[in-house]
Amino acid sequence: MTSTAMLQRELTLRERLRKAGWTQHVTLGVLLALTFYPIVLMLLFSVKDNTQFVVQRYELSFPLHFSNFPRAWGGNLFYYIINSVAYVLGGLLLTMVPAVLAAYSFARIKFFGRNVLFYMVISLFMIPWILILLPAFYLVIDLGILSTRQAFWLSYGAWGLPFAIFVLRTFFAGLPEDLFESARVDGAREARILWSIVLPLSRPIVGTLALLQTYSIWNDIIWATTINVNPALKPIMVGLMQFTGLYRTQYGPLNAGYVIASIPMLLLFAFTSRLFVRGMMSGAIRM
Amino acid sequence: MQKQTAAATSMPQPSTRRVLFWRNTFTAWLFLVPTFVLLFLFSYFPAVSALYHSLTNWTGLYPAENFVLLENFEELISDRTVRASMNNMAIVMVWSLFSSVIPALLVAVMIDSLRSDRAQYWYRLLFVAPIVVPLVVTLNVWSFIYDPDIGLVKTIFDANGWELQTRMLGDPKYAIFFLVAIGFPWVSGVNVLIFLAGLQAIDQEIRDSAQLDGATGFRRFLYIDLPLLLGQIKLIGILAVINGIQGFHAQFILTRGGPGYATMVPGMWMYIQGYNYYRMGYSSAIGSVMFILILMLSMFILQRFRSPAEYVAE
Numbered sequence: 001m002t003s004t005a006m007l008q009r010e011l012t013l014r015e016r017l018r019k020a021g022w023t024q025h026v027t028l029g030v031l032l033a034l035t036f037y038p039i040v041l042m043l044l045f046s047v048k049d050n051t052q053f054v055v056q057r058y059e060l061s062f063p064l065h066f067s068n069f070p071r072a073w074g075g076n077l078f079y080y081i082i083n084s085v086a087y088v089l090g091g092l093l094l095t096m097v098p099a100v101l102a103a104y105s106f107a108r109i110k111f112f113g114r115n116v117l118f119y120m121v122i123s124l125f126m127i128p129w130i131l132i133l134l135p136a137f138y139l140v141i142d143l144g145i146l147s148t149r150q151a152f153w154l155s156y157g158a159w160g161l162p163f164a165i166f167v168l169r170t171f172f173a174g175l176p177e178d179l180f181e182s183a184r185v186d187g188a189r190e191a192r193i194l195w196s197i198v199l200p201l202s203r204p205i206v207g208t209l210a211l212l213q214t215y216s217i218w219n220d221i222i223w224a225t226t227i228n229v230n231p232a233l234k235p236i237m238v239g240l241m242q243f244t245g246l247y248r249t250q251y252g253p254l255n256a257g258y259v260i261a262s263i264p265m266l267l268l269f270a271f272t273s274r275l276f277v278r279g280m281m282s283g284a285i286r287m
Numbered sequence: 288m289q290k291q292t293a294a295a296t297s298m299p300q301p302s303t304r305r306v307l308f309w310r311n312t313f314t315a316w317l318f319l320v321p322t323f324v325l326l327f328l329f330s331y332f333p334a335v336s337a338l339y340h341s342l343t344n345w346t347g348l349y350p351a352e353n354f355v356l357l358e359n360f361e362e363l364i365s366d367r368t369v370r371a372s373m374n375n376m377a378i379v380m381v382w383s384l385f386s387s388v389i390p391a392l393l394v395a396v397m398i399d400s401l402r403s404d405r406a407q408y409w410y411r412l413l414f415v416a417p418i419v420v421p422l423v424v425t426l427n428v429w430s431f432i433y434d435p436d437i438g439l440v441k442t443i444f445d446a447n448g449w450e451l452q453t454r455m456l457g458d459p460k461y462a463i464f465f466l467v468a469i470g471f472p473w474v475s476g477v478n479v480l481i482f483l484a485g486l487q488a489i490d491q492e493i494r495d496s497a498q499l500d501g502a503t504g505f506r507r508f509l510y511i512d513l514p515l516l517l518g519q520i521k522l523i524g525i526l527a528v529i530n531g532i533q534g535f536h537a538q539f540i541l542t543r544g545g546p547g548y549a550t551m552v553p554g555m556w557m558y559i560q561g562y563n564y565y566r567m568g569y570s571s572a573i574g575s576v577m578f579i580l581i582l583m584l585s586m587f588i589l590q591r592f593r594s595p596a597e598y599v600a601e
Contacts, residue, residue: 128574
């Protein structure tokens with residue numbers, strides 16, 4: 001009798017735990033902790049001096065040496081960040097404007113050569129980036145734009161296009177035909193329809209694509225190293241390589257610099273995470 | 288009279304329709320000019336250039352070059368570094384496929400099974416948040432974790448009184464495994480979001496009827512969720528394979544393919560040959576082989592794994 005009662009109580013307890021999703025919370029919590037510990041290490045080291053780093057490496061040690069941050073700031077990080085922002089803005093402009101125009105044409109205008117031209121764009125998914133990396137570098141030399149901002153803008157702009165066009169075309173094609181029909185009957189030109197009907201509706205997906213493109217331009221290092229030899233034009237990734245070499249043995253300022261380099265994207269993420277998550281979850285990104 | 292004009296606007300005469308079609312063509316081509324100018328310069332031209340130069344001994348520096356036909360490819364077959372880098376590439380590729388799909392899928396399924404929307408929101412946000420840390424920083428922090436003298440792994444071994452037998456990224460035999468293990472536990476926030484979007488698009492009715500048929504928990508996941516997620520798995524899988532074949536960021540930033548050729552991959556070797564040794568012909572040949580490999584694998588994945596939604600349409 002008592003044992004059945006106990007069994008019953010045990011079952012309800014287990015049931016209650018399962019309802020609250022404890023297994024999931026524990027597993028997700030552990031995975032989060034493991035995902036974040038390199039970031040925690042970076043933050044921890046950024047406020048240590050060399051003695052603290054040797055003696056109490058994995059614990060919070062006082063006093064906190066915030067002076068590491070101004071010292072790291074002295075390593076030209078500011079200029080690198082400004083350069084990166086300039087490349088992101090230029091690259092975004094040269095991807096999003098042509099991509100919107102092209103995707104609109106492919107999705108909503110019936111014209112001569114539509115399929116052939118669309119397949120030409122899509123076929124670029126199959127061409128690996130490493131195949132074109134070095135020939136593009138020699139093209140940059142031939143165009144006389146080695147170590148200039150234009151080289152970054154044009155190349156980032158071009159390489160963002162196929163994915164942006166592909167996703168935007170899917171989105172534009174899904175818009176209801178009535179919108180376009182009535183506007184065309186009213187005599188609106190395509191450019192006008194695009195500007196005043198399509199664009200306002202596609203702000204979330206355009207924003208999400210812009211964010212993805214921003215993260216990928218921000219993280220580019222191989223191409224940026226290849227096409228630029230001018231120290232004044234280095235983006236933050238290339239700057240960080242040099243910075244790492246410079247502060248190799250000074251772990252405090254080194255990690256302080258890493259923290260500083262993460263701040264621009266952190267700010268961007270803070271303001272756009274809602275949009276980003278919503279755009280990614282909208283289901284437009286699939287095959 | 289009025290009726291006539293209405294008919295004329297809604298159904299244009301053949302000639303007006305043709306005029307309209309060509310006017311549309313003009314507009315569309317105008318819209319496409321910026322795209323194709325950029326793509327021609329930085330995608331089509333370099334791609335054709337690479338394929339063409341794989342048959343030459345171009346140095347990149349001087350326009351002068353000779354056709355050597357298949358010499359580059361012959362050298363490629365006998366190049367021991369290429370063989371070593373192909374082995375590493377296979378390891379990286381398999382690992383990349385596993386680590387992009389499995390951890391993210393597991394996390395997505397767990398988040399999806401939570402009842403509270405608030406909890407779901409916060410987990411989504413937290414898992415995607417690490418994308419703010421620059422790649423160079425992540426890799427360098429990991430290079431510290433692996434430091435054989437003062438790194439975290441060494442400290443953990445010392446604290447437990449174990450002896451660390453390997454110099455990790457400096458180990459000529461196992462460096463490649465330590466390199467791919469970077470990023471543990473490999474939960475990509477972006478992939479989690481893509482999977483979650485797929486999971487939440489699954490019709491609740493399908494799940495309910497599956498539940499009536501007795502499919503719950505793992506079996507429901509296996510027979511209902513997984514087949515309906517194939518579109519997302521395919522996308523992430525193809526991207527992972529492509530990245531596995533051509534990616535060499537970790538090598539570029541940390542190891543340069545070393546020690547020796549222990550972490551060399553074709554991408555890194557292609558870069559060194561073309562950029563450091565001015566052997567653009569040979570470098571292009573490596574790139575061309577990678578191109579064909581990626582093409583074949585992508586086709587294979589697209590053909591082999593079709594999602595059930597596509598079957599319905601057939």
